[in-house]
Amino acid sequence: MTSPSDPTAHTTPVLSFDDVHYSYPKRRKEIVRVLRGLSVDVAAGERVALIGRSGSGKSTVLSLASGRLVTPVGTVTVVGHDLATLTADERAGLRLQHVAHVHQDFRLMPRYSALENVELPLRLQGVAPAVARERAREALERVGLGHRVGHRPKHLSGGEQQRVAIARAVVRQPTLLLADEPTGALDVELRDEILQLMFTLCAASAILLVTHDPAVADAADRTVRLS
Template sequence: MNAVLQLTGVTRVHGEGETAVQALRGISFAARPGELVAVMGPSGSGKSTLLTLAGGLDAPTSGTVAVEGVDLATLGTKGRARMRRTSVGYVFQDFNLIPALTAAENVALPRELDGERPGAARRAARAALDEVGIGHLWDRFPDHMSGGQQQRVAIARAIVGERRLILADEPTGALDTETGEEILRLLRARCDAGAAGVLVTHEARHAAWADRVVFLRDGVVVDESGADPVDVLLESGSR
């Protein structure tokens, strides 16, 4: 089965000369339709860098990043932005909501920017907000919502429409345990319906929702398997 996301020999270096930091060191990584992949590792291991490259928010120093067979380097800035509006859902750690827009407007914005009629975009946004359990807050502004509610808006924005790839960077960080489990169940259902998902997490119990666990250390994949995430943590930590 062809991968929705494919990183091949990807290296990412930040800075130059003596201050250069090698965030990723020639890694190859794939996520296929119907698959949820958990990415784990200590702080500074390259987890978030992997996601920013996968979403076309940054470019690799070397190697290729492809989404549905298309090398992102060939798309240009506008092409990558369009891809994020139509095919890729991204859940950021810091939400990245626009304060002047309501919850529904935040969720609908990518679809409207892609040319969808405002009415249809808002209806899709309301449906996505219902799916994450806050449909009744559709007209509320981010500043009048709790951190957990804002995170749900961000997740609704990531799943609205037919997203083929969902990238989530610690998506349950602002949520209580029960709500976090609901969100993971939602991500799991989206993958079961055919999307590919990449979940960055430091919680083994969250990684347990995934089909496969990839463990990064110092920008290198040190374990990639379907093993229990607790075992992966213990074994990788001893290397």
């Protein structure tokens, strides 16, 4: 894999966590404290790997960054917007315009083909149908699935579904890319190829990715460990 870029070149924070705390209610009067005072910035063009043991809060960080969860303590800012000050509809609009998410369980639309899944975010953004379809086809070809564009998720392997999910995320070159174990279902050779392709296609994006793979973490500009 290529060497990570110089982190000193990154100056513009796209994503910012400032003294963020987050807890989940568990049972009566019992609270699970997940995040305690997390502060981290991710700049445009920067790749940050988030690591930590299971239960340390990695998925919670991604959910907060996407605005699907809102922190009661601290501030989460995406492209200059304090997410806690936005309505649910405004946060959804912000995600549509600026944020792409590669989920660990892929979350593909089961009745849509691979091509339809990848073009969906472009269509929601208002991109012309013919343009959206061509860009989606190109993205699938880039991840090695040009021959599977018409297949639905149930007819694809786990690794193929993961590549469709990555293609769907990178096709619109988001301002912020969130990725939860984006190469977890891929073998080592394909992992390195797809990871570098993701970094290349989203070279201007701020990227925050969760991983348990040391090789993936090493490819990032820096690593944040949750404990």
